[in-house]
Amino acid sequence: MSNGNKVAAEGILKGIGGASNIKFLSCCATRLRFELNDSSIVDKAALDAIPEVMGSIPQSGDRYQIVVGGGVASMHNTLKQMIESGEGGEAPAAPANNEKSIDDIKAAKRSEGIRGKVAWVDSFFEYLSDSFRPILGILLGASLIIALASVLDALHIVDFRGEKSAGWIFVDSMWHAVFYFLPIMVAYNASKKLNVDPWLGAAIMGALMTPEFHKLSTLASTTSVKDATLGTVGHVAHIFGLPMQLNDYSGNVFVPLIMVAVLALVYRFLKKIIPDNLHMVFVPFLSLIIMVPLTAFLIGPLGVWIGTYLGTGLAWLNTNAPFVFAILIPLLYPFLVPLGLHWPLNALMLMNIQTLGYDFIQGPMGVWNFACFGATAGVLLIALREKNAVMRQTASGALAAGLFGGISEPSLYGIHLRFKKVYSRMLPGCLAGGLVIAILGAPYGGVKTTAFAFTSLLTIPVFNPMWVYAIAIAVAFAVPMLLIFFFDYRTAEEKVAENKK
Template sequence: MSNKAAAEKILEGIGGASNVKFMTFCATRLRFELNDGSIVNKEALDAIPEVMGCVPQSGDRYQIVIGGAVGNIYNAIKALPSMSDGAESAAEDNASASNDELKSSLRSSGVRGKVQWIDAFFEYLSDSFRPILGVLLGASLIIALAAVLDALHLVDFRGEKSAGWVFVDTMWHTVFYFLPIMIAYNASKKLNVDPWLGAAIMGALMTPEFQKLATMASTTSTVDPELGITTKVADIFGFAMQWNDYSGQVFVPLIMVAVLALVYRFLQKIFPENVHMVFVPFFSLAIMIPLTAFLIGPLGVWIGIDLGNGLAWLNNNAPFVFALLIPMLYPFLVPLGLHWPLNALMLMNIQTLGYDFIQGPMGVWNFACFGATAGVLLISLREKDKTMRQTASGALAAGLFGGISEPSLYGIHLRFKRVYSRMLPGCFAGGLVIAILGSQYQGVKTTAFAFTSLLTIPVFNPMWVYAVAIAVAFIVPMLLIFFMDYRTEEEKAATKK
């Protein structure tokens, strides 16, 4: 089906253009706010080949899982003549990013949602990272390419790199170096603050002038004999300021924007609207840049280092437990959005320790997830189930080559009761492989933030341990599902109707 035809079918399934109040999309899903959610034809939507799954939300919100082609389908829907006549299409920053009905039911069971501010906190983390997943994925593939060349000894990166390969490094390093600015921009949008203001405040701590403070004669340096960490303190008009390199930082922009939102709203209240454009940005910069440099920045760095050191201690002192804990937890964290703090820690570990040790065990969960999808695909081929075959093949491609689990989770796994009981043994088996084979290496590590896909296997060390672990994690749920099915008898009967 062409994108235009799919767009027409999707629009018809949700009740037509007149039923669309707002529309946007994220990494894999179309997000709708409808005038009347009760008239959506879920069966018709599920029958569309491009649709991997439908997720009704609370109120009149609706999500449709598409996968990697979501941007093209979104543009095709926007381009339909009926949309320009009967519906208002809102920009992403004006659209709701509330969780789906499944997440709401899980929260109400006591995992999340009873305390509103906790719920909002995880949404804040999620929406601060989600828009940059594409560039993170692109950068991780460039890193993977370099790792493959190095592993095959086609290019030697262990010595001094040539100018050409230094230039290639800029292609991926730009994402991680300026990551704090990107996060500050997204976080500001989430909290309805001028996003360029958040980006400018974070960018001030990454300018050449701020970097110069580290080498000035008035700046003192002290070395912690136990940790081997050098602390630099700059003299700013007689006040001591701890200097840090904020490139690649994650927690600093998140904390800074949360404080900025309070300052921003206060300034909007005390100044007349006709002078907001001048005085609100001016005082926001004048207040928040010093506050971030003197207090929020060092605090964010300290939080990231301590959290990373805590998990590093567990990995070093109880690697067996750690290797099993991460892949067994992720299947429950990801559907609830609770995995974002761990993702932030991965980036922080690379910045502070020079490597990360969470992504290896996390890859075990991902491949167990993809293995379960492969099992579903095999059954759909055996039963000649065209709809499930299309859903599973699209989700499997997104997983194996992009490291994206959402199409598998929302399109298949969370819709059928027995999938998790087949997938968790794969998580355990893969984690056990890392626990045993990786014990002499203190686990599987990587020096780059990489989406755990087939293309990024070379960035992990030792690569052979990681490859064996994810292979086991993939094969176990695939075989369990193929021979034991993923559906209850009631679910089987429903699919045959």
């Protein structure tokens, strides 16, 4: 570990109350997530003084989050090593004064919503987050492979509109594997989050993706049923005299999320009634016997139905009220992401790709992302003009994470939520970019993509029409950048306070 990383980790441990105050530690894309024994002894002033810390966010109960940006994995590993080696430090005394820090104010605004105030709501969104977080990297990797192929096709270097060669079919398998087996990966992560054997959750979901399960649709005893609403044809197999709807579960995320929630109840019940020395054999055995049929007959069709009709509802809005949809999504996201309420939409994007073959939410979502990055660019320009080294470092790191990784949290927590005027400069960019998609994308039914893409510069080619998307994000980026550069991002009080540092 680097010396700077260790110094920062030591400061975080001390500020959080020492290793003895930590019940559980995990991380997401930019944040360290703590479950503490006593959150009242956290020294926020000490945490705020650590250069690597972009913000600290109290949550319901004794949960606590510390935003450290793109280096979160390294910081998480350093903290784990220090805790395991006994380098925990002593718990600090409670802060002596009652003065509210910037993060106190931010946390208070956060608690005005349901998220952060109601424990079960926090738990629900953490369940969603932790079910997807570990696979965000491979989702990004897969989307970049698709982006590379899209660039080659757009430049007419390789023609993918005809029959593909064996080599490019092989390349397709590299990204298709991620989306095909996504339900198994989500089931694994979700099971781990709910303290269920993750391989058990993965195996139950995998049972519905085996060649034997798919073979059921070809049997003579299987009947076909047409869905008049969706215009699709489904198959119903007859299993020991009982009808079972057959679905293609590849790429589905709603089914594993629902299945694992039910599995957790079954798993805990079995562990409670079965003697400890028989757990290893009979808990997995009975879980499979109960959950595979329950998932195939009930949970699977229910999850497909929920995802399909949610996607159909938003598709209807996108088709019949494209102006409303294209503007609503980018204007909602700046308020959803800080509260962690965007995860259901992320799940729906994946579901759209699986059921419709494309997604129409990510285009407008990209508008919000680039408006966010444009605001950060405006802050960076002012920092360069004023020779503000601290803000220059914060803004440049956040901008790089955004433009090349599509990650907005470093910008949000490092800058935007700390200064009152940023949102008033950023929202016009969201509106302007949304209008561009609404007007220019109308003849095409909006901007669509066949990949789950982190909306960065690298993934522009996965959107269609690409030129509409490129203009929309350019407008969304430029508007807040110029507004901030000419009209600043700070109130007079914030400017004075920052100059005193």
